Amino acid sequence: MSRSIKKGPYVHPGIFNKVEQLNETGDRQVIRVYKRACVITPEFLGHNFEIYNGKKWVPLFVTEDHIGHRFGEFAPTRNFRSHSKDERKAKR
Amino acid sequence: MARIEGVELPANKRIEIALTYVFGIGRSTSQKILNRCGIDWNTKTKDLTVDQENTIREAIHEMGLLLEGDLRKEVTLNIKRLVEIKCYRGMRHLRSLPVRGQRTHTNARMRKGPRRQAVAGKKRPGKK
Numbered sequence: 001m002s003r004s005i006k007k008g009p010y011v012h013p014g015i016f017n018k019v020e021q022l023n024e025t026g027d028r029q030v031i032r033v034y035k036r037a038c039v040i041t042p043e044f045l046g047h048n049f050e051i052y053n054g055k056k057w058v059p060l061f062v063t064e065d066h067i068g069h070r071f072g073e074f075a076p077t078r079n080f081r082s083h084s085k086d087e088r089k090a091k092r
Numbered sequence: 093m094a095r096i097e098g099v100e101l102p103a104n105k106r107i108e109i110a111l112t113y114v115f116g117i118g119r120s121t122s123q124k125i126l127n128r129c130g131i132d133w134n135t136k137t138k139d140l141t142v143d144q145e146n147t148i149r150e151a152i153h154e155m156g157l158l159l160e161g162d163l164r165k166e167v168t169l170n171i172k173r174l175v176e177i178k179c180y181r182g183m184r185h186l187r188s189l190p191v192r193g194q195r196t197h198t199n200a201r202m203r204k205g206p207r208r209q210a211v212a213g214k215k216r217p218g219k220k
Contacts (some may be wrong), residue, residue, distance in 0.1 A: 063175070066177055069177070073179040073181070074177070074178060074180075076180060089176055
């Protein structure tokens, strides 16, 4: 079920306040986020984030196109390269 | 023969169905258009008068529907946007895997294409 419109988008208050703070002072610094489900709002424009994917911090510079997406969409949690060619040998 | 939005012209079908041959018009949009024009859904396309054809064209125009080339363009642009921002959905499109969280262990053949055949010489003599 989709989220109730009444509530508005899920934006984590901690991250939002931090960004507001930076916007007021005009500071730019990298913000590290664990909240992958947090929606990116227009206030976040032009900020640098690092999103945790369970292992590493994935850098993200927020542009207009990112608005409305969630942080997690830009930090994949799985890293599938490809199956090795001698996979059958390895199994034996 | 009716020609609407470029190249569409199925003749022997009921107009309700015939209109759905246009990319961007499905059953419900088709019915909305016909209601607006006051045309019976069951009229065959070949039985339409020229006037009726024109009212359909006008109705489509007035409803401001996005059809055919423009609609296709919008869809590809949307996909391109997703790929460009490197979000999860974009990456799934890029790899032509299912985008909406379906399983890929089995199925997902629509996106993955035909099954790749098992490798020849699987059973080797002298080995288990």
